[in-house]
Amino acid sequence: MKIEISRRKFLQGSVALTILGGSTLSSVNLFAEDSKKKSNNNNKKIPTLCEMCVNKCAGIAEVKNGIVKKLDPNPLFPKSRNMLCPRGVAGVHALYDPDRLKYPLVRVGKRGDGRFKRVTWDEAYEAILNGTEDFKGLKEILDKEKNNRSTIGYCAGEGMAEHTFKSFMFNKMGSLNFVNHASICLQTTISAHKLTIGAYGQADLENANYVIMAGANRAEAIVTPDTMDIFKRTRGRGATLIVVDPRYTNTAVLADEWLGIKVGTDLAFVLALTYVAIKEGLYNKKFVEQNVNGFKEYKEHIISNRYTPEWAEKITGIKADKIVKIARDFMASAPRAIFYQGRRTAWSLQDFQFRRASAIFTALGGGVDIKGGIVFGKKLPLPSHKINTPFYTNTKNRIDRDVALMVGRNGSWIGWRNKIIEKRTEYPIRAMFTYKQNPMLSVPNVAKTKKLFEMMDLVVTIDTMPSDTVIMSDVILPECTYLEREDPIKSFGGVEPAIALRRKVIEPLYESRPVFEILKGLSKKISLSLWEVSRKYDEDIDDDMEAYHEEGFDLTDMFGKSQEEVNRALFTKKYGEKAYQTLKQKGVYYPNMDKYFKKISKNEYQYYPEDKKYYSVLKKDLKSEIYRGDCVDEKELASTEGKVKTKSGKIECNLTFLTKKGTYAMPTWQDKLYKETPEYKFRFITGRHAQFTQNSTANNAMLLDLVRENYIWINKNQADKLGIGYGDVVEVKSPIGKVEIKAYPTNKIIENVVFYVHGFGSTSDELTLGYRNGASDNMIISDDIEHTFGSAVMHETDVEIRKVES
């Protein structure tokens, strides 16, 4: 199948905004065909949710004769406000990419050499259960490990069906060894905010008057609707944006001030801002007195350690008077002032304390749980899908609990992998199941990840594209794309909460299946055989069929109803059949949507009236009208009693339990965790580009048409000294690997720092466009971890650069 879309048409599509005919929902029919098409039953408009990145914007797919012609934004969803970014529009190419995985495949050559044979689904499941002459099957593996289910490792990327995969592997298969994107994504900042202010929350950029962004390149890295708020509504109405970044990014271009900070010194910057706010008494005393725990100790700590602007200037490279001015201006704008919580994984070894310090700084201005600050919002309740979970006596605990101070259920990708390859685990991990993740490109130190896969007895991968990880697999199970399946229904919390549904737009192409159906088929094949293994080693398991069914050992019972039936049952239980029909037809539902939703101007919509939005949710009177009805689980609200969700119910400056865990109770700068880049070397930093989502878009023709490959940014003065010009190929060498990439000398990056975007440099030759296009960052990023939660630290690697060819 060949689908050609010209660049001009594509760009038109990405900015095309749906113009509605009426002013309220009842007068709008977004899903009607125009009169000419109406006569043709083969034309449809179906609501869906984008999966080209994690944001899940709402779209409408236009389908003609079973072909998805284009994707338009769905204006009804408060989260995405009538927007699909270029990646969202390019979802059509994810569907029709000729390189897609089309059939189940089983390895026949050496692992990693790319030789596979096409098999039926049943043969693929059979290979997973009993292996082939080239690899072992689950039955033999579990037999060897005496039914310690945790010998099966598994990983997943973020997505609406991630929970289905995780539930199957965790609740039904019984393994505790799960690693997901969290420790290579937002783990550190989310956890630091949870511990400090009770939740990561949502920066109310639409109403903030002052925003500091450190290391968050929203205008370039994640162009979502709330990004647009920063630049459209926030700046447009005169709010101030300060960008702190070693690079003059596209976000910095749009800011009031760019501060080119030295890599890894953001903590010193915030501590100095805090020093000024405390020393000059600028903080919100009433708010602090009522809501902040341990402030007295924190105040003493900041003052006695002399975290002065002059001290910070020497570390950060930001002038002391600038720090003083920013602290004063921020507090003058507070409580509508936010130190943005940040995105992605840890940049430096001190990131946990940096995120704690920034959350406390926002709180000192009173900007928590308030319009224009960090808000918590509400979530529309949805009943959960119950699973009958078996108990496997011999299952051992996960292997990576000691790699950091607090490793949670989502694990530490790097710590987990390194323990396995260094053979430091209590028991061996013999199998690896991968779903919607490409650790060969997404986890720092590719050589070590390759070794991990080489060590496995069995590697099973579920994906849509032949990624670098797919090539390392024994059994490949082709998943259909998000446009070919219905996913678990999802409730989106926030100031304007809503429930949205990702509906199937067309039937799965080729022999691909949704992960729900893939696991259903697998469970049918393996359930009884694995139960036999369990009975052999777990003495407590009854061997009659009644126990098999009643105690959850029947793996198939998780898939008794289809995904569509599960969604319908869960939703109607709470909101009824009429609401379900609205959800199905429009893709979005929230109570009173028909009354609240209004078109205000050409591309502006009201979702909730201002007085119905959930800005401050902790202190509201439960009797208030806003808290009645379907929108809020009143029990959950009552339990908060006006407190944030920390242990003490207050914002925490001084977490003494952290001392027992082995780290500082209060944000503290540690010289020993900061290293200057040696002369003649460069600190490597990485980031994202708006047109690419990690590495999942590496082969997308529509997006590559906009940005063909990645270039390395290098300070122009330094490039001149090295004789490096634009487009020259340079070798970038770190202690763990090297790559070749084209150079982009520029004054938009500070000296001694180099940068290129993530998402390029695939080595899978099954990717026609992605193969060896640009360079992979994780080929050179060393595997440092942040020691509180075990997240990958991306900006601690020094590299050498030399010109290879002009």
Ligand code: SF4
């Ligand atoms: S931001 Fe873009 S890629 Fe991400 S969900 Fe929205 S439309 Fe899709």
